[in-house]
Amino acid sequence: MALSLLPLLLGCTSVKVSKPMLKMIVDATIKLSEAPVYADSCRHTIGLPYAENGSGRQVLDVYYAPESVRRDIVLIDIHGGFYVGGDRRNNRVFASAFLREGIDVVLLEYRLNDGKDIDVETELGDCAAALDYLTDHTGELGLNRDAMFLTGDSAGGHFALYLAEGAEDRSLPVHPERFVPRGVLLNCPAYDYEAFAITNGFTRSALEWFIGPRYRDTAWMASMSPRTRIGSYTGPLFVSTCKNDFIRGESLKLISDCEALGREVEFIDIHASERKVGHVHNVTDPALPESREVNDRMIAFMNNN
Secondary structure (H helix, E strand, O other): OHHHHHHHHHOOOOOOEOHHHHHHHHHHHHOOOOOOOHHHHOOEEEEEEOOOOOOOOOEEEEEOOOOOOOOOEEEEEEOOOOOOOOOHHHHHHHHHHHHOOOEEEEEEOOOOOOOOOOOHHHHHHHHHHHHHHHHHOHHHHOOOHHHEEEEEEOHHHHHHHHHHHHHHOOOOOOOOOOOOOOEEEEEOOOOOHHHHOOOOOEOHHHHHHHOOHHHHOHHHHHHOOHHHHHHHOOOOEEEEEEOEOOOHHHHHHHHHHHHHOOOOOEEEEEOOOOOOOEOOHHHHOOOOHHHHHHHHHHHHHHHHO
16 A cells, blocks of 8 residues: 555655655545445445535535444544545444444545645634534434544544644634534544644645645644644543554654643554554554554543543
8 A cells, every 4th residue: 555655755864755755645545445344234324514505525424333232422533644635435444343332433524635725724624514513413313412522543633633622722723613522532643733844854845735835834834733732622532653653753742742731641552563553554454453452442442431
């Protein structure tokens, strides 16, 4: 898979990651798998629009766990894809792991950064609108408003944490108006968004593509970064990463900041050497033993909170 090339590219000190290199990697997150998975056999509502007169990507899918095992817990998932790729439907296999254990799952979609009119602020706005829509329609959807957990992988982890911060601090530039998560679960999250534009790892064309023209605006970058307002979120927090996660340092930075704030975090750092146990492995390949360990810990976290 092309995604596995990214650690090698970022680890090369003599070569910056260019837009063509990055695009090759991101394209792997866009390719949609049509193979049937367990989630497809569950009761579901697909393509539910959350924005009036919105685009085809401003939709969400609701999957219901079988009544025989249903626990009345909801996991809302925001997919990653380096801000310019990804598709909620590829996370159906991830959703299946939780549906089997009685947890309802919502897969959230958003418009992708195009480097021009749509950027991270727009993406966050879409996700906030979707979360408020769910909050307002839990009754008719048959979801438990009081047990809605928020999860995200990679860029989706950035969005999940930022919106959880905004749910407690409405002064953030983008925030949900009515949604409040019961807890937040992050898998290999992007965290220090501001730092992406000041590293030497990417060419200018790559930065313009996955961030947009405002990557030079450090104040804006900081305002969109979960790290800037990490003290705003005070609820239960779960974080996973692994030895082969190419942005493992982001998770470690988040844990360090939480420790400095005196915040308790449930943290799992998988140290398997196999390359396939890499970035967001528990999302892309939940059948791996290491992935099952992470997802089982996620289930326990939701049950205990």
